[in-house]
Amino acid sequence: MTKNITTLLFDLDGTLINTNELIVSSFLHTLNYYYPNQYEREDVYPFLGPPLAETFEKINPEKAQEMILRYRKFNVENHDLLVTEFEGVYETIRTLKEHGFKLAIVSTKMRDLIIRGLKLARLEPFFDTIVSLDDVNHAKPHPEPLLKALETLRSKPEEAIMIGDNYHDIEGGKNAGTLTAGVSWSIKGKEHLLSYHPDYMLDSIYDILAIVGVDPS
Incomplete structure (x- = not known):
């Protein structure tokens, strides 16, 4: 925790x-x-x-x-x-928002498609900011997108964690000075992400609640 x-x-x-x-x-x-x-x-x-x-x-x-x-x-x-939903994502993101965490999307997609995906999964209301490919000069694993999100949220790297399914997310977090978490449901496989040494590996999206100290019940 x-x-x-x-x-x-x-x-x-x-x-x-x-x-x-x-x-x-x-x-x-x-x-x-x-x-x-x-x-x-x-x-x-x-x-x-x-x-x-x-x-x-x-x-x-x-x-x-x-x-x-x-x-x-x-x-x-x-x-x-x-596009389909991953089990437990909606409930977990809603719980994090209810507990006052600052939430951001940091993606290599264009903004219009990010918003479309968030709306489809009913997640859009929970996020405080979005950093898309069209917002930056350098994509992940460059730290620029993460640092831009942190600046908008007025957060420090040491109090943030980057969660993703790709090595770009893990390396991007390390380059920006945040904690990192990989997700075992990555299409590239859990072992692929582990080779980049994330601080945490999520076997379920619910695992993030324990990491940040939220009781899932």
């Missing part, structure tokens, strides 16, 4: 809402358009987390912007069909 935590920074995709199927399908739709039958599900797992530009520029710098547009079109059109 760490009672001096006042602020919780959450990644969104794969952490609070289950966008795994949406993201994997968006990548497969895009990549197999340009490279037919060359990509299967497991091939795109490494692309979950980094900004789209970073991924597509490595694959094809000349067509990266075109590929981003195709990805986003499919992603927006299929968002509400493929």
